[in-house]
Amino acid sequence: MRSEISVTVDIVIFTLRESDLQVLLVKRKHAPFEGRWAIPGGYVNADESLEDAAARELFEETHVEDVHIEQLYTFGEPKRDPRGRVITVAYFALVPAPLAVEAGDDAADAQWKSVYRLPVMAFDHNQILDYALKRLRYKLEYSAVGFQLLTPEFTLSDLQQAYEIVLGEQLDKRNFRRRILQAAVIEPTGAHRAHEGRPARLYRFREDAVAEVKARRLFP
Amino acid sequence: MRSEISVTVDIVIFTLRESDLQVLLVKRKHAPFEGRWAIPGGYVNADESLEDAAARELFEETHVEDVHIEQLYTFGEPKRDPRGRVITVAYFALVPAPLAVEAGDDAADAQWKSVYRLPVMAFDHNQILDYALKRLRYKLEYSAVGFQLLTPEFTLSDLQQAYEIVLGEQLDKRNFRRRILQAAVIEPTGAHRAHEGRPARLYRFREDAVAEVKARRLFP
DNA sequence: TCAAAAGTGTTTGTGGTACACCCATGG
DNA sequence: CCATGGGTGTACCACAAACACTTTTGA
Numbered sequence: 001m002r003s004e005i006s007v008t009v010d011i012v013i014f015t016l017r018e019s020d021l022q023v024l025l026v027k028r029k030h031a032p033f034e035g036r037w038a039i040p041g042g043y044v045n046a047d048e049s050l051e052d053a054a055a056r057e058l059f060e061e062t063h064v065e066d067v068h069i070e071q072l073y074t075f076g077e078p079k080r081d082p083r084g085r086v087i088t089v090a091y092f093a094l095v096p097a098p099l100a101v102e103a104g105d106d107a108a109d110a111q112w113k114s115v116y117r118l119p120v121m122a123f124d125h126n127q128i129l130d131y132a133l134k135r136l137r138y139k140l141e142y143s144a145v146g147f148q149l150l151t152p153e154f155t156l157s158d159l160q161q162a163y164e165i166v167l168g169e170q171l172d173k174r175n176f177r178r179r180i181l182q183a184a185v186i187e188p189t190g191a192h193r194a195h196e197g198r199p200a201r202l203y204r205f206r207e208d209a210v211a212e213v214k215a216r217r218l219f220p
Numbered sequence: 221m222r223s224e225i226s227v228t229v230d231i232v233i234f235t236l237r238e239s240d241l242q243v244l245l246v247k248r249k250h251a252p253f254e255g256r257w258a259i260p261g262g263y264v265n266a267d268e269s270l271e272d273a274a275a276r277e278l279f280e281e282t283h284v285e286d287v288h289i290e291q292l293y294t295f296g297e298p299k300r301d302p303r304g305r306v307i308t309v310a311y312f313a314l315v316p317a318p319l320a321v322e323a324g325d326d327a328a329d330a331q332w333k334s335v336y337r338l339p340v341m342a343f344d345h346n347q348i349l350d351y352a353l354k355r356l357r358y359k360l361e362y363s364a365v366g367f368q369l370l371t372p373e374f375t376l377s378d379l380q381q382a383y384e385i386v387l388g389e390q391l392d393k394r395n396f397r398r399r400i401l402q403a404a405v406i407e408p409t410g411a412h413r414a415h416e417g418r419p420a421r422l423y424r425f426r427e428d429a430v431a432e433v434k435a436r437r438l439f440p
Numbered sequence: 441t442c443a444a445a446a447g448t449g450t451t452t453g454t455g456g457t458a459c460a461c462c463c464a465t466g467g
Numbered sequence: 468c469c470a471t472g473g474g475t476g477t478a479c480c481a482c483a484a485a486c487a488c489t490t491t492t493g494a
Contacts, residue, residue: 005264007225007296007307044225046305050296074294074309076227076270085266087227089294089307157473174475175457197472198464377446394448395484417445418491 005085009053010041010125012072012092012132013062015112016149021165022112023129024061025121029109032082033122037113039129041088054091061110068094068148072132080124092132094148116168140166144185147205153189155200156180225305229273230261230345232292232312232352233282235332236369241385242332243349244281245341249329252302253342257333259349261308274311281330288314288368292352300344312352314368336388360386364405367425373409375420376400 013024025037040061044053051069059065069091076087113119115133120126139145140163147154149162160176180186187206192199233244245257260281264273274289289311296307333339335353340346359365360383367374369382380396400406407426412419 004266005225005227007227044296044307046224047298049298050294050307071293073291074270076264076309078267078269087264087270087309089296155473172458173473174459177474178476179456194465195472196466197470198466198474200473375446392485393446394486397447398449399483414492415445416493417443418447418493420446 005087007044008041008086008088009044009050009057010039010088010090010128011054011057011061011069012039012090012129013058013095014092014115014132014136014149015095016162016165017112019161019165021115023115023118023132025111025113025119026061027109027111028122036122037111037119037125038122039090039125040110044089050089051091054089054093058093058095062095064093064095067096068145072128072135075124075128077124088128090128090132092136094136094145096149096151137167144183144205147186153191153193153202153204155193155202157200159186159203225307227264228261228306228308229264229270229277230259230308230310230348231274231277231281231289232259232310232349233278233315234312234335234352234356234369235315236382236385237332239381239385241335243335243338243352245331245333245339246281247329247331248342256342257331257339257345258342259310259345260330264309270309271311274309274313278313278315282315284313284315287316288365292348292355295344295348297344308348310348310352312356314356314365316369316371357387364403364425367406373411373422373424375413375422377420379406379423 015022015024024040026040028034028036028038040057042053042057044050048056051071054069054071055065058067058069072090072092074087074089078085080086080088115129118126118129121129136145146159146162146166149166150158156177159180160171160173163176164171185206186203189202189204191202193202194200235242235244244260246260248254248256248258260277262273262277264270268276271289271291274291275285278287278289279285292310292312294307294309298305300306300308335349338346338349341349356365366379366382366386369386370378376397379400380391380393383396384391405426406423409422409424411422413422414420
């Protein structure tokens with residue numbers, strides 16, 4: 001039985017802004033849910049892959065390319081869209097702070113919103129965002145995905161701050177540094193950055209590093 | 221742009237059989253890929269959720285209900301089905317051994333196949349199965365999902381054997397028992413089971429147990 | 441009494457966590 | 468010389484891994 005189902009992709013775009021973890025939301029101009037905030041998304045074209053569709057939506061909203069994108073989950077409850085049967089393949093993207101700030105701010109109907117103060121959104125988008133946030137935090141703990149939120153060169157303090165913002169808790173500086181360094185996923189560029197106080201060593205992410213590390217086995 | 225996309229669900233059904241980890245495959249009767257083995261699946265009905273569709277496909281193949289089902293990933297490359305644009309939401313299910321053995325064996329065009337000796341399959345189904353197996357192994361290590369492959373009452377040796385089959389490696393009996401027991405996810409039923417040698421205590425899964433345990437943090 | 445599987449503790453090593461002071465620079 | 472953030476080491480504890488023998492039953 002072939003059924004009439006439309007397929008969309010929605011993309012949860014995370015960035016660090018104003019010492020806060022924020023997502024890009026768009027305000028809907030038409031029914032249903034006119035005036036409500038929503039996760040950006042759109043229909044999948046016939047000849048593009050799902051991931052390409054997600055990357056296209058991301059580019060349309062932010063003019064950002066070549067960032068971390070991954071598939072999150074597919075939401076397909078029959079009544080999730082009042083217009084008919086629409087399933088959405090949700091993705092999430094991590095964009096480095098400075099690029100994202102420039103690009104997101106100019107659209108009147110697109111705003112960065114703190115994940116800690118989200119509005120009631122259109123469709124099942126609150127649920128999608130909850131899930132995306134849970135996944136982001138979870139991945140931060142066992143993979144090197146957090147670097148994707150930073151510029152290509154960063155200090156260890158930048159990185160620690162990023163982790164603290166996303167996880168929503170304070171971390172011990174010495175333990176943080178030791179573990180990041182012994183995971184060998186970053187390397188010093190040799191350069192330093194100074195604002196105030198002692199200049200900080202700059203690091204870059206090592207492309208050849210294993211991005212995902214096996215979690216502890218609970219069961220043997 | 222609303223595009224003509226069909227939506228299917230495919231379900232990777234795992235079980236333990238003949239001291240082996242096996243999946244249920246069906247032999248295709250029609251083109252494309254006539255005669256090739258494939259993961260069971262079908263179109264999503266207009267009024268059912270994706271998970272309901274997966275559960276329905278599972279029931280149609282095995283007459284098994286109320287088992288662990290979870291969404292795996294959505295595969296949507298434009299050319300994955302030569303007939304047109306079809307995306308598939310893949311699920312995986314874990315069915316307890318004895319039920320599965322009875323149900324799967326009678327269909328001529330449906331067979332349990334060892335995950336260690338898989339044929340070249342239709343569509344992108346080898347890729348889907350690789351991914352499902354990876355996910356199953358991964359989840360076994362940090363969650364209590366492994367119990368879903370056993371009957372409601374089982375011995376610790378049964379459980380250890382299940383882990384060994386899925387993970388493909390030998391485990392130390394004392395360490396295994398200690399960790400399972402101190403995770404407090406199972407409880408003794410009080411009964412014993414005897415075949416040969418000393419009778420073994422029977423256990424059941426504790427429904428109130430936390431099924432998923434936080435993995436070690438690699439990064440602080 | 442023997443075969444077969446169940447059941448049980450200890451030691452050692454690794455890694456996580458907690459914790460406080462000195463260093464380099466700019467103003 | 469002072470304020471500001473950068474950078475460093477150690478002690479304790481918990482848990483993972485390695486490892487061999489005793490117990491209970493049926494034949």
